[in-house]
Every structure is written in C-alpha cells, then in structure tokens.
Amino acid sequence: MPKGERKLPMANAVVRPEIAAIVEQLDELRPKLIESGGEGDENRRIPQDVFDAVAATGAFTISVPEKFGGLAANTREAHAVSRAIGRGDGSLAWVNGILDSGAWVTGLMDERAQEDVWGAAGGIDSLISIVLATTSDAVPVEGGYRVTGKWAYGTGSMHATWSLLGIPIKNGAGEVVDAGLALIPTSELSYDDNWYVAGMKSTASVTQIAEDVFVPHHRVFPLTAAVEGGYLGDNPEASYRTVFIPSLFMKLVGPHLGMGRAAIDFVSSMSERKAIAYTGYEKQADSAIFQSVIAKANVELNAAELVAQQIADEIYAAAVDDYYAPYAKRIEMRAKAGWIVDTIANMIKDLISAHGSGGFADMSPLQRIWRDQATAASHGHILAASGYEAYGKILLGREHDARFVLPIV
Template identity: 70%
Template sequence: MGEAEIRSQVSAIISKIDALQPLLVASGRSGDQTRHVDDEAFAALVGTGAFVVSTPEKFGGLAANTRESMAVARAVARGDGSLAWVFGILDSGAWVLSLMDDRAQADVWGDDADGNRLISIVLATTSDSIPTDGGYRVSGKWAYGTGSTHASWSLLGIPLKNAAGEIVDAGLALVPASDLSSEDNWHVAGMRSTSSVTQIAQDVFVPAHRVLPLTAAVEGDYLGSNTEATYRTVFVPSLFMKLVGPHLGMGRAALDFVISHADTKSIAYTGYEKQTDSSIFQSLIAKASVNLSAAESVAQQVADEIYAGADRAYYAPYATRIEMRAKAAWVVETITAVINDLMMAHGSSGFADASSLQRIWRNQATAATHGHTLGASGYEAYGRVLLGREDDARFVLPIV
C-alpha cells in the first residue's frame, strides 16, 4: 500500500498556517477566556485556504485525501487546539456535504466562488422529524454544535420515518443557520473557545434532497456525483480521522513547549539548575518524542489505508473499519499519556493560567472524550472481531 501524497497546494496552506503560529497561540489564550475563537485568527485561517481542502474541485476546493485533511488540522493545533477542533468539524461538514445530492451541494456552494461557505455537523439524532410533501418538518436540539457559530449551514442528525410514523433509518439534514437558534451552554474545562453551543430547530422544513440517509452512507452508498477519490472513502473512519489531526498537533505543541523552556528551568529541590542537565528529564523527553512519532505513524497508516481503498474501488468491511477505529483510539490515548507525562516533566509552573501548556493539556483531555475515538468501546469491539465474534462487536459499535 503506497502513501497518499500531500500535494503542493496543501503543503502551501500548511506553510501559511505555520507562519500564523504566534497569532494562533496568542488568540488561543484570549479565546480560552472569552469562550469564542478570536475573529482575527479565524479570518486569518480562512485566508490560508484551509477551509476549502475538503470541498470538491468543481466548487473551488482541493478534494483533499485523508492524510491531507489530518495534516492541516495538525498544523492548526500546534498553535491552538480549540481552533483546530473547529476546523476539524467544519472540514467534516464540507466532506459530508460533498457526498450528498448535487442539489444540496449547489444550495451551499453554487454561488460561492471561493468555496468558503462553512458547514457544521452533529450526528446525534436528538430530534424529531415528520415526513411531509417534498421532505421533512424537523424539530430538535443538538448539543456540542462545534463550529456552528461560524457556519452558514449545519448538518444535523434526524430520525427518518415512514408514512406510518415508524423510524426506519437515521439521516443528516442540511439546515441553513438562519433557520436555527442556539443556547449558549458551553461551560467546560477544555476546548472552551470552540463555542460548542446547543443548536435548536422548531418545525423547520428540510427538502428531501438535503437529507443524507445514514445506513446507506455508512456502507458507502453516497448520493453525489463527485468523482474525486476522497468522496469514495469509508464514511465513519474518514470522519474520525479528521478529528485525530488536532490531537497530533496538540501533542507536538506540548513537546515543543517543554523543550523550549527546559534550558531555563531548574528542577525544584534538586541540584539541577537546568532541566536539560537531568538524565531523567532527558529520558522523559526522548520517550515523549518516540511515542508521538509512533502515534503519527499509526495515524498516517490508517489515513493512507482509507484513501488507498478508495483508489482501488475497495470499501473496507466492518471488521477492517473496527480495526481502524481501535488504532485511532490508540493514537489519541497515546497522545493523552504523552501530554500528561510532559506536564509532570515541565513542573508545577505548567499549571499556571498564563502557561500555554495547561491549555493544551485541558483541550486535548477534553477532545479525547469524543465518542468517535474512545478507547474502551473501540478495543472491546476490535477484540470481539479478533475472537471471531463480529456480531457481538456490532452490539458494541453498530455504526463504524
């Protein structure tokens, strides 16, 4: 299996993001206090072209492969993990919209020459829908609406019912932001500036062409006509890998921070005037670096496997997708452990409000609780697959 390339256009975007690092770090600090991504930083990220990487080429995008999307999110997270998480969700929204009916895509991007119209996404079906002529009437509340305060559209989970009112499937409904209200109830320990508010719809009409049935989508039965390989990749793994990129970036940011301060920090109650002189500290840094490199390698392996499958018209079966899910969980858990170790290696000053390190620590720990990459369910399901009990695995994780 060959590696997917990061094309020069995407590398150029990553270079622009790297140049924004001072701004992203500073805005991450202020956004943590205001509970909102800094407007200047968000506009600067838009200006890099990051938000069109997963948009189809016909709408001015780059139709990015899985590794490319992950790499862009990683670059953003080296400056601000919260902004990277917002990017990851909005990037997911763009990719999912690209799988939908062409008319839905045109509704969002048809008159948007730059492809920068943004789409947030919440998969949970915490709502009700009533079939009606030409579509559905939708009401509900969707928590954790990351990116919704910047999005002009939202993809929201709904139950799909037949004429008798029986639920026959789940779907994603594409709803304009103008049809939604919100409740600002995002008061959390980490990822504060993502503004992941609760979105609210009250009897909103959604035409049928703006609904993506999820059972078919999970098995690769997409509605759109886009021909780029990225729009033939496996549905759920493609989504959870977009959220691995922010973890990779936060891990690297934590390591960079600790190394950059090590030559000017002593180790309390020891004879070491510099952390860099301590063999124990040296070993901790080495282990953190090796573990981060291993996590990045596994993440890239999964990303390449996802894309290579699409390139040869292969849609990975459930058991393979579960393995991808377990590996993604391992990546996230590894980074969580690395950052915890780096907090201890750096010392108590890392917990100060003024320290970027504690913000990285809080943000990554909060992101690590996302259901897409939780280790417990991923390992349990994969273990059942390895033991020849795939039907039992589907009880643990029916949708992967």
C-alpha cells in the same frame, strides 16, 4: 486476517503542493495562534481576526469538491492542516476538524444540496458544521420534512452558514426506518449558549435548536446506506469514495497530533531556562530523567504519526482500488485511532509532570493544551476504550458482540 478482508496494495496519499502551501501559511501564523489562545479560552470564543486569518489560508475549504474550487483533500492532507493549526491552538484545530467533516459529508450528498451550499449564492467559503446525534423529530411532509430538535455539541456552528444535523427518517406511517443528516441553514436555527467546560472552551460548541424547520428531500442524507458506502453525490475524486465513519473519525485525529507536538515544543523550549525544584539542576535539560521523558514523548508521538499515516493510506488505497473495507477492518481502524489519541493523552500527562507545577498556571499554554486534548479525547468517535473492546471481540471471532459495542462504524 478476519474473514472477508483482503490485503490492499498501499497507495501513498501524498500531501499535494497546494495543501503544503496552506500548511506553510499556518506555520507562519502559529505565534499568533499561541498568543491568542488565552484570549479565546477566557472569552469562550475564537477571536474573529484569528479565525479570519486561518480561513484566509484556505484551511477550512480543503475538502470542498474541486468543481466548486476546493481541493477534495485526502485524509493525510486533512491531518497536515489540522495538525498545523493544533500546534498553535487545539480548540481552533478541533473546529477545523469538524468543519472539514461537514464539507466532506456535503460532498457526498445530492448534487442540488451541494449547489445550495457552494453554488453561486454561497461560494466556496460557506462552512458546514455537523452533529450526527438524532436528538430531534422529523415529520414527513410534501417535499421533505418538518424538523424540530436540539443538538449538542455544535462545534463550529458559530462560524458556519449551514449545519448537518441528525434526524430520524420516517415512513408515511410515522415509523422510524433510518437515521439521516438534515442540511439546514444556520440562519434558520437558534442556539443555547451552554458550552461551559474544562477544555476546548473557545470552540463555542453550543446547542443548536430547530423549531419546525422545513428541510427538502434533497438536503437529507440517509446514514444507514452511507455507512456502507451508499453515497448520493457523483464527485469523481477518490476522497469522496472512502469509508464513511473512519473518514470522519480520522478527521478528528489531526488536532491531537498537533496538540501533542505543541506540548513537546513548549516543554522542550522551557527546559534550558527552567530549574528542577529542590534539586541541584539549574536546567531541566541537564537531567537524565527529564531527557528520558522528552525522548519517550518524541518516540510516542512519532509512532502515533506513523499509525495515523498508515490508516490514512489504507483509506485512500481502498478508494483508489474501488474497495470498501468491511466492518472488521473498519473496527481495526477505530481501535488504532483510539490508540493514537490515548497515547498522546498519556504523553502530555508525562510532559506536564516533567515540566512541573508551573505548567498548571493559567498563564501557561501547557495547561490549555492538556485541557483541550483531554476534552477532545473523550469524543465518542475516537474513545479508546470502546475501540479496544470492539476490536478485541473481532480478533476473538465475536463480530456480533462487537456490533453491540460499536454498531455504526
């Protein structure tokens, strides 16, 4: 066990009935999500009626603080919701994961910022997209900052009323002293519709643009302090005391779990009526090799689910025990998250190979699952390679080198 780390009693972050009810509604919507996935992919937009149907379940507001009518969801609950969406539409699940991240971070901010978003004017249905990259300039002025910049990729921004966007925080001399997130109404932003990609097409992850937008101090969230648990809000729920970066990257794991299950569901369902070309098998399901692929895929996905559950419970247990995990432990979580995503990517490759060339047809949901998951797997927050490298350095006593690979975790 790395120095400074301690073993925590495991607190089971159970999925509450209110969240389970949302998941049940999402399960009922799954046929609609599957059916509309092709349309969203082709039009590069989630159909509005589909988005509205999912929003009506409460799926986008689970991480809003309870005082505003939300459920202050824990990580396992966030997984349950995004997983359920991902079994129908991976792109929509990814949008959910990003908007859920925006809601959770807003719940850590100054109380005035929370009121701006969810108070009487906005209400619980105000959605917040988030981009951490500080691809911008922020000039200190009286009462706040004047912000100019461009941020890719703005997942969820086309549905959001607010965006959290990375900015450099400067002192009076104009020197950069920190990084932060600026909470800006999307009505004050423009966008470049440049999201032309192989996967996750319907997320409409456009580039957002700010031109000399004023952001008051109370809508700026300093990131260096946040990484070590220095939050500004005072919401009492345990979910607002969890480790910052792991809580964010774990919100992106749920969609992968859902897409993995969707791939197994599809390939299994087709196996009773699909032959194996150039063999005597009239049904894939009769083949021992095919059966082995399905068995292996289920074992791998079940293992990924268990690891995700373990990390979620560790995050929750620490918050309940008022313990903030040190860097080494956070890196371990990061490596495990990468393993989950990597495992599901390899599992889907095996499944699409076993299913056959028909899985690559435009009309097949399987090729969309494959493209969406592979695209999402490249996200820097859950990229397996960097997580493995940093964790290996930790295990070999080279934390300083690990901080070079992943300085902010």
